[in-house]
Amino acid sequence: MLVVQGKGKMFRKEKIKDKINEKDVGLLEDAFTCLCASTCDEWHCLGNYISTENEKELKNLEEARRFRTFIADLITPDVKNQNWCRIKHICEKAGTCKELITRYLSMGDLETAKKLAEEYKKLYLEYINILEVTEENISNKSSA
DSSP, X not given: OOBOSSXXXXXXXXXXXXXXXXXXXXXXXXXXXXXXXXXXXXXXXXXXXXXXXXXXXXXXHHHHHHHHHHHHHHHOTTOOTTHHHHHHHXXXXXXXXXXXXXXXXXXXXXXXXXXXXHHHHHHHHHHHHHTTOOTTTOBSOOOO
């Protein structure tokens, strides 16, 4: 179960009809994970193109971007100003942060991994705040 507004404040999952309008935190968390993975995939496609100069990798990059945009559009119908783009950049940072956590853990550096996990948490909370999820409007219901 996800902790959204701080330590010890958890939300149970139950069935609902309209997840997005109800600020279903489970849906938003799944979308965040998907957006992080999609932005990381874009970087890998670009890296593949740079090392191989195979134009297929640019097509893969475009497909990864299309998929990321599709997911972002599902969860951001009311996002204003530059915040739609900020979500993309927050997810890029969070995805890279997760990769760094894994690397530091594999090197046995638990303390650095913990610090990076705190940064990841801040990025996730920034994403939730952009989507205007608060304790007052969050849904404790989910279809999961």
